[in-house]
Amino acid sequence: MATDSLSNVAASTANISLGEHAATRTSALGEVAIKTEDVGVFYNEKSQALRNVSLTFHRGEVAALIGPSGCGKSTFLRCLNLMNLEIPHCRIVGSIHYHGSDIVNDKINMFDLRKSIGMVFQQPNPFRKSIYDNVALAISRHGMASSKADLDERVERALRAAVLWDEVKDDLNKSAYALSGGQQQRLCIARTLALDPDVLLMDEPCSALDPIATRAIEDTARSIADSGISVIIVTHNMQQAARVSDTTSFFYLGEMVETGPTERIFSNPSDDRLKGYISGQFG
Numbered sequence: 001m002a003t004d005s006l007s008n009v010a011a012s013t014a015n016i017s018l019g020e021h022a023a024t025r026t027s028a029l030g031e032v033a034i035k036t037e038d039v040g041v042f043y044n045e046k047s048q049a050l051r052n053v054s055l056t057f058h059r060g061e062v063a064a065l066i067g068p069s070g071c072g073k074s075t076f077l078r079c080l081n082l083m084n085l086e087i088p089h090c091r092i093v094g095s096i097h098y099h100g101s102d103i104v105n106d107k108i109n110m111f112d113l114r115k116s117i118g119m120v121f122q123q124p125n126p127f128r129k130s131i132y133d134n135v136a137l138a139i140s141r142h143g144m145a146s147s148k149a150d151l152d153e154r155v156e157r158a159l160r161a162a163v164l165w166d167e168v169k170d171d172l173n174k175s176a177y178a179l180s181g182g183q184q185q186r187l188c189i190a191r192t193l194a195l196d197p198d199v200l201l202m203d204e205p206c207s208a209l210d211p212i213a214t215r216a217i218e219d220t221a222r223s224i225a226d227s228g229i230s231v232i233i234v235t236h237n238m239q240q241a242a243r244v245s246d247t248t249s250f251f252y253l254g255e256m257v258e259t260g261p262t263e264r265i266f267s268n269p270s271d272d273r274l275k276g277y278i279s280g281q282f283g
């Protein structure tokens with residue numbers, strides 16, 4: 001990278017405003033939720049899409065994964081609940097430590113894993129059902145409610161945790177499709193939270209949303225993490241990473257190049273590729 005370009009980095013990064021408590025939050029991170037060690041992914045035997053990613057995520061932490069298109073962010077995220085294994089010929093190598101197991105190499109119950117490590121996608125994907133049923137069906141499927149009253153209570157708790165309750169409490173029998181995109185996305189978050197996960201994976205959850213809905217999802221992500229869940233969010237939006245996350249990891253060409261407290265990553269990046277990305281030279 002040209003020296004002139006590098007000297008512009010500080011000025012460019014100064015425009016990225018950090019979340020209110022960014023400086024203090026990382027010192028208060030909870031216990032380890034999930035930890036990867038040298039994780040790699042092959043979609044076929046010839047080319048490796050991801051290599052040697054070692055990252056630790058804590059309870060109470062919002063972790064942002066950033067980097068240019070095609071660098072492996074979604075691939076990595078999909079390793080954390082083994083979604084990649086649904087893709088034919090896809091192979092994961094390395095280790096992922098979660099609740100005392102290595103989920104890559106040990107025999108684990110996939111149904112339980114996906115319950116504890118929830119995932120929210122780019123496009124909101126509610127079921128063609130009522131708002132209530134969208135959440136209740138997930139709870140019933142896992143046999144978590146002991147009575148109708150318990151089910152009602154769990155649905156309300158999940159909708160509150162997804163910061164949607166106040167907007168829908170009088171319309172629970174309305175179709176989920178009648179909600180706005182941002183509300184649908186929070187409904188999908190509620191559906192996931194209803195299963196009491198301890199890790200929530202979000203792959204560009206705001207890419208289809210307007211700025212107001214985006215801020216609502218960011219506030220929701222923050223409040224979910226504050227309740228003790230580990231939230232891992234892929235984003236192309238560096239302002240978003242700066243606003244919402246405690247830690248940021250930068251991916252480039254299938255590798256995790258740099259990780260650290262979000263404030264440090266944006267104010268004092270080390271790697272030239274990260275400097276270039278933050279200053280908008282590519283991506």
Ligand SMILES: Nc1ncnc2c1ncn2[C@@H]1O[C@H](COP(=O)(O)OP(=O)(O)OP(=O)(O)O)[C@@H](O)[C@H]1O
Binds near residue numbers: 043049068071073
């Ligand atoms: N299902 C798949 N089969 C084969 N190759 C894939 C598959 N999914 C991703 N890849 C390849 O793996 C690499 C990483 O892709 P990935 O989708 O993880 O990137 P990304 O960082 O999430 O990109 P974007 O920001 O565009 O979403 C790319 O080269 C991509 O072509």
Ligand SMILES: [Mg+2]
Binds near residue numbers: 073074075203234
């Ligand atoms: Mg992606």
